[in-house]
Amino acid sequence: MAGSSPAAPVSPPGALLSAADVARVVDRMAHQLIERCGGGGRAGDDRPTLADLVLVGIPTRGAPLARRLAARVEAFSGTPVDVGTVDITLYRDDLRMRGVRALEDTVLPDRGIDGRLVVLVDDVLYSGRSVRAALDALRDLGRPRAVQLAVLVDRGHRELPIRADYVGKNVPTSRSQSVRVHLTEVDGADEVLVTEAQR
Amino acid sequence: MKRHLLEAADLDRADATLVLDTAAQIDAALAGREVKKLPTLRGRTVVNLFYEDSTRTRISFELAAKRLSADVLNFSAKGSSVSKGESLKDTALTLEAMGSDAVVVRHSASGAPHRLATWVRGSVVNAGDGTHEHPTQALLDAYTIRSRLGRLEGVRVAVVGDVLHSRVARSNVRLLSTLGAEVTLVAPPTLLPVGVGSWPAEVSYDLDAVLPKVDVVMMLRVQAERMTASFFPSAREYSRRYGLDARRMGVLSDDAIVMHPGPMNRGMEIAAEVADSARSTIVEQVGNGVSVRMAVLYLLLGGAPS
Known part of the structure; x- marks a missing residue:
C-alpha cells in the first residue's frame, strides 16, 4: 500500500468505478441538473427551477443515490431539493417469472409531484423495464410537468424505447456480464463492478 | 410462504x-x-x-x-x-x-x-x-395492534367472550403467540373449548382481574347462531360478568386499546360508548x-x- 494515502479507499481489481470516481460522477450529474434547471424563474424563461425539481429514487440503490444527488445540488446551488422514493415492486411485469419479493418504501415530498419536474434516479439502466414500472407508478401518484431519468451506469441492451437524460457512465457490456453498483448506505462501500455472471 | x-x-x-x-x-x-x-x-x-x-x-x-x-x-x-x-x-x-x-x-x-x-x-x-x-382476521388484528402500540413482542392481549365458537379467537391465539404476544383468554367455563389448556394462552374466568394488566382487550361476538345449548343463564348475566362497559374501560391502562372483530352486539359484549370511544380500533380494523x-x-x- 506504499504511496497511497491511508484515507484513499481501495477498490478491488476490476472495479469500473472507485469510490472517488462515484463521488466525481455524482458531482457532475448534480451540476448537470443545476444547469438544466438553473435558468428558470426569470421573466420569459419557462424552464423549471430547482424548486420545481423532485429527485425520486427507485429502491434499493436509487433511493440513496437520489439523496446524494440532492445533497450535492444543494451544496453547489444553495437551494434545497425535494427527494422521494417510489417502490416499483407492485408495478413489475416479471412477478410471474421472478416471484414475490418484499416491498420497499414509497415516500413523496409533502408538496407532491403534480406540476413538478420529476427526475427518476436509479443505479443501473439495463432493459428499461424498471423505469417503465416506475413511470406507471408515477402516473398513479400524480401528474408531473415532466419526467426525466438519471442513472449512475447505462449498460445498454434496452428492451423498451427508454433513454436516460443524465448518465454517470456509459458502459458497453455483454448480456452475460453483470454490473453491480455498491453504495455505502446499502453495501458499506462505494464502487461499480463488472463481472462475468456465474452460470 | x-x-x-x-x-x-x-x-x-x-x-x-x-x-x-x-x-x-x-x-x-x-x-x-x-x-x-x-x-x-x-x-x-x-x-x-x-x-x-x-x-x-x-x-x-x-x-x-x-x-x-x-x-x-x-x-x-x-x-x-x-x-x-x-x-x-x-x-x-x-x-x-x-x-x-x-x-x-x-x-x-x-x-x-x-x-x-x-x-x-x-x-x-x-x-x-x-x-x-379465520387467519386473515388474526393478521389484521395483529397489524392493528402493531400500528397502534408499535410492537407485538410482549404485548399482553385479553381475548374475552365466546372462545368456544370463535374462529377469530383460535387464529388470534396462534398468530399472536407466534409473534411474541402474551394472550389471556377470559370466558365463562362453558364457553371455553375442551383442551384449551394446551393452547399457548393463559385462561381466566374473571374479567375484572385481567383488565388492569393488559394492553389490548379483544372482545368476541356472542354467536347467537351457534348457541345450541344454554351456555349462560341470561344475556343480562353474561353482559354483567363479561361485557365491556364504561366502568370496566376505566380500569384499563392509559394506552390500552379495545378491539372487536365485528359484527358487534352493542349492549351485550360491548357497550356502545366503549365501541365508539377513542380506545376502540373497530373501524380501523x-x-x-x-x-x-x-x-x-x-x-x-x-x-x-x-
Missing part, C-alpha cells in the same frame, strides 16, 4: 412478519393517492366462495383483489347451484375449470378449506371455517383488513404460477 393460507399455524414468525410489513408498505404507498389501484395481479382471477353470510370479510377480500387489479368472481351459496344440491367439490372444480387462481372460502363446516385445498390447483385462503380458524388481505393475495399469487 406456503401456497395456501388455511390456518394461522401456516405462518411462521418470518412469514407473518412479512405479511404485516407488506401490508404496511401497501398502506403507505396508497395513502393519500387518488388512484388507489395497483396493476400487480392483472389477469389473475380470485373467486370469493362464501357459503356463510358475511359483510366485511367478503367486501374486504373483494376490494383487496380489485385494488390489485385481479378479476373477482363473487359466489354465495344462496342463489347458486348449491341450493340444487351441488357439492363443495363439484362447485370448486367448476370454478377451477373457469380458470381461478385463488379461492377465498368461507364455510360453516370446520375444515372445508383444507378439503378444498386438496382439490384445486390454485391457492386457497380460509376466510372463516365453522368454529375453526376494517380498514386495515383491506391492506392485510392485499398483502396476503400479493404474497400468495404474485409469484410464479404453479
Whole structure:
C-alpha cells in the first residue's frame, strides 16, 4: 500500500468505478441538473427551477443515490431539493417469472409531484423495464410537468424505447456480464463492478 | 410462504412478519393517492366462495383483489347451484375449470378449506371455517395492534367472550403467540373449548382481574347462531360478568386499546360508548383488513404460477 494515502479507499481489481470516481460522477450529474434547471424563474424563461425539481429514487440503490444527488445540488446551488422514493415492486411485469419479493418504501415530498419536474434516479439502466414500472407508478401518484431519468451506469441492451437524460457512465457490456453498483448506505462501500455472471 | 393460507399455524414468525410489513408498505404507498389501484395481479382471477353470510370479510377480500387489479368472481351459496344440491367439490372444480387462481372460502363446516385445498390447483385462503380458524382476521388484528402500540413482542392481549365458537379467537391465539404476544383468554367455563389448556394462552374466568394488566382487550361476538345449548343463564348475566362497559374501560391502562372483530352486539359484549370511544380500533380494523388481505393475495399469487 506504499504511496497511497491511508484515507484513499481501495477498490478491488476490476472495479469500473472507485469510490472517488462515484463521488466525481455524482458531482457532475448534480451540476448537470443545476444547469438544466438553473435558468428558470426569470421573466420569459419557462424552464423549471430547482424548486420545481423532485429527485425520486427507485429502491434499493436509487433511493440513496437520489439523496446524494440532492445533497450535492444543494451544496453547489444553495437551494434545497425535494427527494422521494417510489417502490416499483407492485408495478413489475416479471412477478410471474421472478416471484414475490418484499416491498420497499414509497415516500413523496409533502408538496407532491403534480406540476413538478420529476427526475427518476436509479443505479443501473439495463432493459428499461424498471423505469417503465416506475413511470406507471408515477402516473398513479400524480401528474408531473415532466419526467426525466438519471442513472449512475447505462449498460445498454434496452428492451423498451427508454433513454436516460443524465448518465454517470456509459458502459458497453455483454448480456452475460453483470454490473453491480455498491453504495455505502446499502453495501458499506462505494464502487461499480463488472463481472462475468456465474452460470 | 406456503401456497395456501388455511390456518394461522401456516405462518411462521418470518412469514407473518412479512405479511404485516407488506401490508404496511401497501398502506403507505396508497395513502393519500387518488388512484388507489395497483396493476400487480392483472389477469389473475380470485373467486370469493362464501357459503356463510358475511359483510366485511367478503367486501374486504373483494376490494383487496380489485385494488390489485385481479378479476373477482363473487359466489354465495344462496342463489347458486348449491341450493340444487351441488357439492363443495363439484362447485370448486367448476370454478377451477373457469380458470381461478385463488379461492377465498368461507364455510360453516370446520375444515372445508383444507378439503378444498386438496382439490384445486390454485391457492386457497380460509376466510372463516365453522368454529375453526379465520387467519386473515388474526393478521389484521395483529397489524392493528402493531400500528397502534408499535410492537407485538410482549404485548399482553385479553381475548374475552365466546372462545368456544370463535374462529377469530383460535387464529388470534396462534398468530399472536407466534409473534411474541402474551394472550389471556377470559370466558365463562362453558364457553371455553375442551383442551384449551394446551393452547399457548393463559385462561381466566374473571374479567375484572385481567383488565388492569393488559394492553389490548379483544372482545368476541356472542354467536347467537351457534348457541345450541344454554351456555349462560341470561344475556343480562353474561353482559354483567363479561361485557365491556364504561366502568370496566376505566380500569384499563392509559394506552390500552379495545378491539372487536365485528359484527358487534352493542349492549351485550360491548357497550356502545366503549365501541365508539377513542380506545376502540373497530373501524380501523376494517380498514386495515383491506391492506392485510392485499398483502396476503400479493404474497400468495404474485409469484410464479404453479
